[in-house]
Amino acid sequence: MFAYSYSRYGSPAVLEKVNVPTPAPKPNEVLIKICATTVSAADWRARSLTMPKGLGLVGRLVFGIKGPRKPILGTELSGVIDTVGTEVTNYQPGDAVIGFLGAKFGAHAEFVTMPADGNLILKPDNIGFEQAAAIPFGATTAYDFLINKVRLQAGEAVLINGASGSVGSACVQIAKHIGAHVTAVCSGKNAQLVRRLGADHVIDYCTQDIVRDGVHYDVLVDAVGTLPWSKAQHAARPSGRMVLIAGKTSDMLFGALKAKLKGKKMIGGVARESRELLAEVVGLAAEGVFQPVIDRNFPFDDMRAAHTLVDTGHKRGNVVVSVAKLLEPTKVG
Ligand SMILES: NC(=O)c1ccc[n+]([C@@H]2O[C@H](COP(=O)([O-])OP(=O)(O)OC[C@H]3O[C@@H](n4cnc5c(N)ncnc54)[C@H](OP(=O)(O)O)[C@@H]3O)[C@@H](O)[C@H]2O)c1
Incomplete structure (x- = not known):
């Protein structure tokens, strides 16, 4: 072969x-x-x-x-x-x-x-x-972090950094499916795409700050590695959770501790790979809820x-x- x-x-x-x-x-x-x-x-x-x-x-x-x-x-x-x-x-x-x-x-x-x-x-x-x-790579990562690890709930406000990538575009669709309020971060050329996937708000990282005064989220997802804890902490609600799918080494090593000291939570590590997870996301794709x-x-x-x-x-x-x-x-x- x-x-x-x-x-x-x-x-x-x-x-x-x-x-x-x-x-x-x-x-x-x-x-x-x-x-x-x-x-x-x-x-x-x-x-x-x-x-x-x-x-x-x-x-x-x-x-x-x-x-x-x-x-x-x-x-x-x-x-x-x-x-x-x-x-x-x-x-x-x-x-x-x-x-x-x-x-x-x-x-x-x-x-x-x-x-x-x-x-x-x-x-x-x-x-x-x-x-x-x-389907498998992006969607199982998104599902495992959002549903299994961080337990995102309907009505919660979630910010997804890197919303136009494989993992990010799956995060937008899965978060929207469970009824979260989605803010997607991507460049201007991908704004229409992430809106079509279900984003309620779009931040163009080329022209706008991701973190803005007075805007807070229940969950912040970094699927690129450009939203360090030092910045994200200001945008997290008092009991906010940060999802580190990609990130700086210092956050990977010490982020959970830094977040805990502020009464918040940082969830990182590696997505689980399992047949059950694969079946979940393929099921969502078959229903038309998720489209890679x-x-x-x-x-x-x-x-x-x-x-x-x-x-x-x-x-x-x-x-x-x-x-x-x-x-x-x-x-x-
Ligand atoms: N922890 C885990 O278990 C796990 C599992 C899977 C993947 N990952 C990691 O997660 C990361 C994302 O994976 P992926 O497959 O989604 O990557 P990807 O598809 O290659 O990501 C590309 C996207 O990132 C966007 N992007 C680039 N720079 C950006 C910035 N500064 N701000 C916002 N968006 C930006 C690009 O949009 P523009 O063109 O608009 O810039 C592009 O659409 C990788 O580092 C990967 O290694 C981790």
């Missing part, structure tokens, strides 16, 4: 299209023929080893000390089950699926194996393959160009890569 592989950290030029053996599924695994995948912020970080200042060593510990430990990137995918292992009973060849490999990576390839009870679910018929591939935003769709051969767009730090939503054109399975009866 063909895959994109890298053996040293660097620019998109380190990616090579290589011919490698198609993996064989173990008894408890399925082999998936990939239809679409994405280039996410995680792929960018792992490929370029770009980490928040001071966390370079942590990056090497996570991704590989001397060079990349996982040569094939790609955190999320849609595709069709090609072969099932001897013990698999819940999938059969031809089933259309959505998978979230997350930190395991491996979706920038024509095929991948996953455990049948892993982070994998059937793709609803009303979601296309390209849309489906763009797609910036551009690249053919597989343009993988480097897809990475180059992500490297700008200014993609809108998600960058999809089509790996193979598969026909939607036809239902019998």
